[in-house]
Amino acid sequence: MFAKDFSHLYSDECNRRNQDKLSALFAYAQRKDVTFLGNGLPESKYFPWQSVSGTCPTPPFANGIDSCDKSTDTFSFQTMKNDNSNSKLGTCGDSSFNLARGLQYQAIEGQPAVLDFIREHLKIIHKVGTHYQDWDAILSIGNCQAFDAIIRTFCNVGDFILAEEYSFSATVNAAKAQGIKPVSLKMDDHGIIPEYLIELLDNWPADLKKPKLLYTIPTGQNPLSYSLSTERKKIIYEVLQKHDILIVEDEPYYFLQTGEYVSKNERKEVKFNNHQEFVDSLATSFLSLDNDGRVLRMESYSKVLAPGIRLGFIAGSSAILKKISAYHLMSIMAPSGFSQTFLNELLNSWKQTGYLDWLIGLRHEYTLKRDGALDCLLELIPKELIENDVVRVSPPAAGMFFTVELNAKKHSKFNGDKNAVEDYINEKFIEEGVIVAPGSWFAVGNPEEIKDIISSEDDGYIFYRMTFAASELPIIQEGIAKIANVIKFEFK
Ligand SMILES: Cc1ncc(COP(=O)(O)O)c(C=O)c1O
Numbered sequence: 001m002f003a004k005d006f007s008h009l010y011s012d013e014c015n016r017r018n019q020d021k022l023s024a025l026f027a028y029a030q031r032k033d034v035t036f037l038g039n040g041l042p043e044s045k046y047f048p049w050q051s052v053s054g055t056c057p058t059p060p061f062a063n064g065i066d067s068c069d070k071s072t073d074t075f076s077f078q079t080m081k082n083d084n085s086n087s088k089l090g091t092c093g094d095s096s097f098n099l100a101r102g103l104q105y106q107a108i109e110g111q112p113a114v115l116d117f118i119r120e121h122l123k124i125i126h127k128v129g130t131h132y133q134d135w136d137a138i139l140s141i142g143n144c145q146a147f148d149a150i151i152r153t154f155c156n157v158g159d160f161i162l163a164e165e166y167s168f169s170a171t172v173n174a175a176k177a178q179g180i181k182p183v184s185l186k187m188d189d190h191g192i193i194p195e196y197l198i199e200l201l202d203n204w205p206a207d208l209k210k211p212k213l214l215y216t217i218p219t220g221q222n223p224l225s226y227s228l229s230t231e232r233k234k235i236i237y238e239v240l241q242k243h244d245i246l247i248v249e250d251e252p253y254y255f256l257q258t259g260e261y262v263s264k265n266e267r268k269e270v271k272f273n274n275h276q277e278f279v280d281s282l283a284t285s286f287l288s289l290d291n292d293g294r295v296l297r298m299e300s301y302s303k304v305l306a307p308g309i310r311l312g313f314i315a316g317s318s319a320i321l322k323k324i325s326a327y328h329l330m331s332i333m334a335p336s337g338f339s340q341t342f343l344n345e346l347l348n349s350w351k352q353t354g355y356l357d358w359l360i361g362l363r364h365e366y367t368l369k370r371d372g373a374l375d376c377l378l379e380l381i382p383k384e385l386i387e388n389d390v391v392r393v394s395p396p397a398a399g400m401f402f403t404v405e406l407n408a409k410k411h412s413k414f415n416g417d418k419n420a421v422e423d424y425i426n427e428k429f430i431e432e433g434v435i436v437a438p439g440s441w442f443a444v445g446n447p448e449e450i451k452d453i454i455s456s457e458d459d460g461y462i463f464y465r466m467t468f469a470a471s472e473l474p475i476i477q478e479g480i481a482k483i484a485n486v487i488k489f490e491f492k
Contacts, residue, residue, distance in 0.1 A: 001132045003293020003317035009212055009246065010323065014153045017326045026106045044081060044100035052099065052338065053078040056346055059354030065361035077345040097344065102337040108329050109321075110139030110313070111340045117347045118313050124352060125279060126288040126297070128315065135293070136318035138325055139335050141310045143250050146298040147171045147215070149324045149331070150248055150314070155180045160211040160450075162245070164192060166442040168222045171215065171250065181447040183211060186456050189394050191221060191228040194235040196454070201243045203453050213246040219283055220253030220399020223442045223465035227257070227398045230284040237289050245294075249286045252300045252312075253399040255359045257282060258367040261395030264375050270367070275356045278363075283398075293317030301343065303400070304362060309339050366400070366469070369476070373402060373468040376477040380484035390491050392461060400469035403439070404483060409460040410491060422462045425490060429464070434482040439463035 025038035055076045057068035081099040097113050109115060118137045122128045128135050140146035155161065157179030163172055165184035172182055186196040204210060214236070218228040228236070240247055259270055259281075272278040287297040293316060300312035314324060328334065347355055374395045381404075385391040392405035406425065409416035414424065419440065426438050439462055466483070468476050 001291070002134050003132045003319060006246065006294065006317070006320060009154055009244075011152060011154050011156050011159075013156075014323050014327070017323070017330070020326070020329055023108065023329055029106065039105065041105050044104065047081060047100065047103050049081060049099060049103070051078050051080045052341060054342060054345065056349070059350055059357040061357055061361045064364065065358060066365055075349055077349065079341050079345060097341075099337075099341060102341040102344075104337070105333070108138075108325050108334050109136075110334065111337075111344060113348060114139065114340050114344050115313075117344075117352075118315075120352055121355065122287075122315055124356075125282065126285050126315075128287065131289075131291045132293050132317070134318045135316065136321050137313045137315040138321050138328070139340070140298065140300075140312045140314055141332055141335050142302055142307075142312045143252055143298040143300040144170055144174070145332065146300075146312055146314050147248065147250065148174050149327050150213075150296055150298075151175050151178060151180060152327055153320070153323050154212045154246065159209065160447065162197070162211045162214040163444050164216060164221060164224075165444055166223055166439060167215070167444050168217060168250070169442055172444055175215070181449075182215070182444050183450055184444045184446050185214075187221075187224065187226065189226060190232060191218070191224075191226040192216065192232065192236060194232055194239065196456070197236060198239055200450075200454055201239060201245075204243075205449070205453070208449055210243055211245055213248050214240055215248050215250065216286075217250045217253075218286065219251055220256055220396060220401070222253070222399065223401060223437065223439065224403060224463075225396035225399045225401040226394075227283060227396075233284065233286055233289060237286060241292065241294065247286050247290075247295045249295060249297050251285070251297060252303045254283070254285070254299065255304050255362060256366045256400060257363060257398045258370045258396070260397050261370065261374050263378075264371075267371065272360055275353060275360075278356060278360050287315060290316075293320070296320065304359065305343075305346070309343060311335050311339050311343055369468040369473060370396060370402070372473040373466075373476050373480060376480045377402070377404070377484070380481060382488060385487065385491060391487060400467045401465050402468065403463045403465050404487070405461045405463040406487065406491070407460055408462050416460055418458075418460065418462050425462075425486065426464070428486045428490060429483065432482040432486050434479045434486075436483070437465040439465060 022039060028034050028038060029036050029041060055074050057071045058073045058075050079099050097111055115137060122137060160181045160183050161175060162185055163182045164187055175182055185192045187193060220227060285297060286295045296314055296316040298312060298314055301309050377393060381391050390407050390410045396402050408418045408421040411421050414420040422438050422440055429436055
């Protein structure tokens, strides 16, 4: 089976992107049988870095990944500019590449050694290749950049896309700034409500073009921290298939699947006896359900390694990825060679099993933080405020965030005016010395054209997004105590 052809959905910009004849010459740069006078590749002898080196912890991180700063169980690497290469432009070995190659122009999709690791990883986690065979992965500079490249490849000014009604503001704003019109999808405690999506698309006005793609954050959704179930994903996939709409899954939190929150006295530590048990515990992705090549999966190393590495990847149909690479060629060219060198040394030393050990360790850390934050929150918010529909807390099962929902109608001032209550309570949080993100900052809104298609009830709740990622648990608990103080005072 091969991926379907989605070329009818490409943007005008994508269709205007000319095949770059010059970059095609890169393929000859390493060949010994030709004299290469093609591209302006500077000789690596003029690169001032003779080597780079680093020290990293060694799997299986038996004492937990939080102790890796103090760990003596480490390995060191040194990547030389020139190893035994006889090419001044650098060579690319099976599992590593030298700096002369890493810092050179060429691999627009990413260095082969890094991509090979990612492809293998995708087979292990998402069983790619089982539904359609012409899949691939290319590197990105993280999910924000990946999304920018994807929407430029598919959307024209005035095109619609679908998004969760509250979503990550940077990506949604990038779309809006390009003149693209995001349409909100209603959510409940389990993410996008499929029936809402069905009704919206079945009633889509005949004189408007259908949305090009769904932008979703399926795991540990930002800001609401919900995770979409497999059942919902299957329904959503089928609905979008019917309406010829692509799916872009933005998954920076995929490996922060902390599992259902269990109250303190019933809690048991989750242990994985082997890597397969961990892999089996992970959510079924849209990518792994995809028979058509309509899913583009964006993953990032920001939350699993470090945001500053600015590396991620896009996985999906290779025909689509070629179009995205064509945009990369005329914009970012390729992610930084230094970043790729460091990622390559780390991952190819850890190997797939070591990387899974790291991810298991990370899951453990975030579970402790999630549990510590939620225990504290549920202890400090008076039970009667929850029972009387004043406060709602939905413990997350993935991601870095949790929310506190407040019923604006139950506040003594502002007559249930949600914006006024949200601003007022936020000011009180700040006065108390705690910084959170008000929910309305993440509201996607709806374009004028579709405002009348579906009406939905407003339950009068506002919410604030908080994270347990940014500090040590005692600090987070200090912040939660301040939140609880304000809520108790304001809704007494
Ligand atoms: C949903 C979502 N997408 C993308 C990003 C940014 O990812 P990256 O650092 O890979 O650009 C974030 C977080 O900051 C996020 O929450």
